[in-house]
Amino acid sequence: MKILVVDDEEDxxxxxxxxxxxxxxSAQFEFSFAxxxxxxxxFLAEHPSEVVMILSDINMPGMxxxxxxxxIRKDFPxxxxxxxxxxxxxxxxxxDQAMQLGADDFLTKPVNFVELKEKLLKSL
Amino acid sequence: xxYFLVSFFLIQYVRSSLQTATxxxxxxxxxxxxxxxxxxxxxxxYITDSPDWYSWxxxxxxxxVLFILYTKEEFRSLKSVTQSVIPFVVVSILNxxxxxxAPKFHDxxxxxxxxxxxxxxxxCFVIWFYARKxxxxxxKEREDRMREEAASKAQKESLEYLVTExxxxxxxxxxxxxxxxxxxxxxxxxxxxxxxxxSLGELTAGIAHEIQNxxxxxxxxxxxxxxLCQELEEEVDKTSISDDDKDYIKGIxxxxxxxxxxxxxxxxxxxxxxxxxxxxxRTSSGEKEPVExxxxxxxYMRLAYHGLRAKDKEFNAALVTDFDPNIGKVLVMPQxxxxxxxxxxxxxxxxxxxxxxxLTEAGKLDDYRPxxxxxxxxxxxxxxxxxxxxxxxxxxxxxxxxFQPFFxxxxxxxxxxxxxxxxxxxxxxxxxxxxxxETVPGEKTEFKIxxxxx
Numbered sequence: 130m131k132i133l134v135v136d137d138e139e140d141x142x143x144x145x146x147x148x149x150x151x152x153x154x155s156a157q158f159e160f161s162f163a164x165x166x167x168x169x170x171x172f173l174a175e176h177p178s179e180v181v182m183i184l185s186d187i188n189m190p191g192m193x194x195x196x197x198x199x200x201i202r203k204d205f206p207x208x209x210x211x212x213x214x215x216x217x218x219x220x221x222x223x224x225d226q227a228m229q230l231g232a233d234d235f236l237t238k239p240v241n242f243v244e245l246k247e248k249l250l251k252s253l
Numbered sequence: 254x255x256y257f258l259v260s261f262f263l264i265q266y267v268r269s270s271l272q273t274a275t276x277x278x279x280x281x282x283x284x285x286x287x288x289x290x291x292x293x294x295x296x297x298x299y300i301t302d303s304p305d306w307y308s309w310x311x312x313x314x315x316x317x318v319l320f321i322l323y324t325k326e327e328f329r330s331l332k333s334v335t336q337s338v339i340p341f342v343v344v345s346i347l348n349x350x351x352x353x354x355a356p357k358f359h360d361x362x363x364x365x366x367x368x369x370x371x372x373x374x375x376x377c378f379v380i381w382f383y384a385r386k387x388x389x390x391x392x393k394e395r396e397d398r399m400r401e402e403a404a405s406k407a408q409k410e411s412l413e414y415l416v417t418e419x420x421x422x423x424x425x426x427x428x429x430x431x432x433x434x435x436x437x438x439x440x441x442x443x444x445x446x447x448x449x450x451x452s453l454g455e456l457t458a459g460i461a462h463e464i465q466n467x468x469x470x471x472x473x474x475x476x477x478x479x480x481l482c483q484e485l486e487e488e489v490d491k492t493s494i495s496d497d498d499k500d501y502i503k504g505i506x507x508x509x510x511x512x513x514x515x516x517x518x519x520x521x522x523x524x525x526x527x528x529x530x531x532x533x534x535r536t537s538s539g540e541k542e543p544v545e546x547x548x549x550x551x552x553y554m555r556l557a558y559h560g561l562r563a564k565d566k567e568f569n570a571a572l573v574t575d576f577d578p579n580i581g582k583v584l585v586m587p588q589x590x591x592x593x594x595x596x597x598x599x600x601x602x603x604x605x606x607x608x609x610x611x612l613t614e615a616g617k618l619d620d621y622r623p624x625x626x627x628x629x630x631x632x633x634x635x636x637x638x639x640x641x642x643x644x645x646x647x648x649x650x651x652x653x654x655x656f657q658p659f660f661x662x663x664x665x666x667x668x669x670x671x672x673x674x675x676x677x678x679x680x681x682x683x684x685x686x687x688x689x690x691e692t693v694p695g696e697k698t699e700f701k702i703x704x705x706x707x
Contacts, residue, residue: 138466
C-alpha cells in the first residue's frame with residue numbers, strides 16, 4: 130500500500146520510517162513524503178493512481194492541508210485516494226472544515242502510532 | 254409756687270432723661286441737693302408768710318441752676334429744655350425789677366405782667382411737652398433702627414450659616430468626586446491589568462501551540478527508540494558473540510532503553526502541562542458534556558499547584574483529595590468548570606503560601622503544614638464540591654466583597670479581581686448551582702460548590 134505523508138516537518142520522515150520499520154521491510158506499506166502541499170500535488174501528478182492513502186498535516190506554510198484536500202478532491206476524482214487529516218489538539222474549526230471537504234479520517238496531534246497502525250492495516 | 258414747679262420738674266427731667274443716677278452719680282447728688290433746696294425754699298416761703306423779697310432767692314437759685322445746666326458739658330443735650338425755662342425766669346425777674354424800680358408802672362400794668370409771667374410759665378411747659386414728644390419720636394426711631402440692625406444681623410448670621418453649609422456640601426462633593434476619580438483610576442489599572450492578562454493568555458496559547466510540535470517529536474522519537482532498543486536486543490541474541498559480550502551489550506541497551514523511557518515520561522509531563530494551557534485558553538463551547546468530575550478537579554489542582562511552583566520554587570503544600578468514586582461522569586461545561594477549579598485552587602494555594610510567609614516573617618512557623626483539600630460528594634441529585642485550605646482566611650469585610658468583579662486583596666499585578674466573580678457567574682448562571690464560602694480569619698477558608706444534576 131502506497132502512503133503519501135504530507136508535513137512541513139522533515140523529521141516526520143525518519144519518524145515514520147522508524148515507527149513502521151517492520152511493515153516497510155515486509156513491504157506491507159510503502160511510504161513517500163512530501164514537505165508541502167505543492168510537493169504533494171506534484172508527486173500525485175507524477176504517480177497517478179498509485180497512492181492509496183494520504184496522511185496530511187493541516188497547518189503548513191504555503192498550501193494548507195485543507196487546500197490540498199480541496200484540490201485532491203477536485204483534480205483526482207478517478208481512483209480517489211483516502212485522505213486522513215492530522216489536526217492540532219483542540220482545533221475544532223479545521224476538523225469541521227476538513228470533514229465537510231470529504232476527509233476520510235482524522236488524527237489528533239500528537240499522533241498515536243498504535244492507533245494509526247491499526248487504521249492503516251484495516252484499510253489494506 | 255410756680256418757681257417750685259419749674260425747678261422741681263426741671264431737675265426731675267434732667268435726672269430722668271440723662272439717667273444721672275447711674276451715668277453721672279456726682280451730678281445726681283448735686284441735683285438732689287438742688288431739689289431739696291427748692292423744696293426747702295418752698296417750705297420757707299410758706300413758713301415766712303411769703304415776704305416780697307423772698308422771690309429774689311428763687312431768682313438767684315434759678316439763675317444758678319440754669320447757669321450750671323447751660324454751661325456744663327454734661328447737660329449739653331438738654332440745652333433746648335434749659336432754653337425754654339430762660340424766658341420764664343427773665344420775665345419773672347423783669348416783673349420783680351419793674352415792681353421795685355417803677356411801682357406805679359407796675360401797679361398800672363400789674364395784670365399784664367402777671368399774664369406775661371403766666372404765659373412764660375405755660376410756654377416752658379409747652380416746650381417741655383413738645384421736646385418730650387420730639388424725644389419720644391427720636392427714641393422710637395432709635396429703637397426702630399436697633400430693631401432693623403438686629404434683623405439685619407440675624408439675616409447676616411443666617412447667610413453666614415448658609416455659606417458654611419454650602420461650603421460643607423461642596424467639600425463633601427469634592428471629596429466624593431476625588432474618591433470616584435481614585436476608584437476610576439484603580440478600575441482603569443485593573444482593566445489594563447486584565448487586558449494584559451488576556452493578551453498573556455493568547456500569548457500562552459500561542460506558545461503552547463508552538464511548543465507542542467517539537468514536544469511531539471521528542472516523545473515520538475524517544476518512544477520509537479525504546480522499540481529500536483528492543484529490536485536491537487533481539488538481534489544481539491541472533492549473533493554468535495560470547496555470552497559475556499552479549500550481556501555487556503544488553504546492559505548498555507537496557508540503560509539506553511531506560512533513558513529513552515525517562516525522556517518519554519518527562520516529555521509526557523510537559524505535554525500534559527501544554528495541554529492544560531491550551532485547554533484553559535480555549536474559549537468555552539457553552540455546551541454541557543459528560544465529564545469525569547474527579548479527574549477534572551484533580552487535573553486542575555495539579556495545574557494550579559505547578560503554576561505556583563513555577564513562580565516560587567520554595568512553595569510547598571500537601572494536596573489532599575477525598576473523591577466520591579460513585580460520581581463518574583456528570584454533564585457540565587468542562588472548560589468553564591475547569592476555570593472555576595483553577596481559580597479556587599490558585600486562591601487556596603495563594604492563601605497557604607501567604608500564611609507561611611507571614612508566619613516565617615514573625616518567626617512562628619513552628620509546625621505549620623500548608624494543606625489544600627478537594628472533596629467531592631454526590632448526594633440526593635446534587636453534586637457537592639469543596640475546596641478547603643488552612644491558609645490566611647478572610648475578615649468579614651473581605652468576605653463580603655470577594656464575588657464582586659475587580660475586587661482583589663492581592664498586590665497590584667498579581668490578581669485581576671475577576672477570578673471569583675467569573676467563577677460565581679459560571680456556577681450560578683451556567684450551571685444553576687451555588688457557590689458559597691465559609692472562612693475563619695487566620696485559620697481556614699472553604700469554598701462550597703453545589704450543582705444540581707440530572
